[in-house]
Amino acid sequence: MSYHFIILGTQDNPLFSYVLGTSKQGGDGQARFPPSAAHLNQFVLHSSLDIAEEVQWGTGHLYLKCIDKFFNNYISCFVTGSNTKFMLLHQPTQQGPGVTTRSSAAIGANPTSPQTEEAIRAFFQEVYESWVKTVMSPFYGLNKEIRSPVFRQKVAAAGRKYL
């Protein structure tokens, strides 16, 4: 399973971006995206914004769960109170003939299973906490890029813990 996590501001402008791989089931935390995916992922994530903006008025919950699918890419979304969006693109590893089969309950094997949903919720919740702390900084304004290396470490730690 490979993940691409971005934070988008209210003007749909990217504020933060992070690529990670799974650390569960002996994963090494490295993303296994094909070389072309770096650009493609951004397109896929942004194209899901329309759906996110529709779904967010249907439910008051911050976590919108998995809202979109594009071939083998699944997109989960989390909307904060001030309409900043956390988007996570997750791409299950293609099961090649040489790969041993994993149990279906494992996070990542089945991107829409309740277990995966819960893991992503926990990840988003932890990032949300760090993000609110960023926002509370008097030197940070709305829709500004997040450059703090500490924030990046926090996101990486949350990824290792839950994804």
Add this chain to the structure above:
Amino acid sequence: MSNLQPSKSSSAKEGLRYPSSGKTIYTRPLNRTKNAEISQAAFAYLFGEMISYAQRKVTGIQDLEKRLNAQGHPIGIKLLDLLLFREPARTQVRPRTIVEVLHFIKQQTWVHLFGRQADRLEKSNNADTPEEYMIIDNEPLVNSFISVPKEMSQLNCAAFVAGIVEGICDGAGFPARVTAHTVAEGEMWPGKTVFLVKFEIEVVDREAYLGDRK
């Protein structure tokens, strides 16, 4: 590119200085301990300075109120997510309707800022202005040590609070204009203030559309 994974040595190259205790804003808890209140005297002093700062080179009372409003606006946006984060997980929901936003302001926000709820919420009686709502505070805390000179009787320094309210409305996706007006009510509440919340017309339209869909 910012989305590349940082290599292990990159943090040393950033040239950022970390506090020697290793504590950053990320290690501080967001939940407030009980009774962590600031002194009203300190606030009154600071607020007085904020007003005189805003008063420099202003063209008129409206301009002054606009500047006070602008000082409050970013606070509102930040406060919205902080208060939402502090909600218990079950009730952690984004406000989706005008009434929910106003309740959030009247209850959570007012309690957080002033230690009590706002006194009343009202909808405009005028059928021509369905987008107008009023938040009423009988005795705004920010005005407790502010005396407005006679020639500026139009001024209400709670414009600062109006800015906070506007920030919350804007942040939650309900763009609005918020202004503070003094509406004295006899001897009892001489400083009674009405916060007039005027939502953009598209907010009312969206509300009607979402209401129909249910």
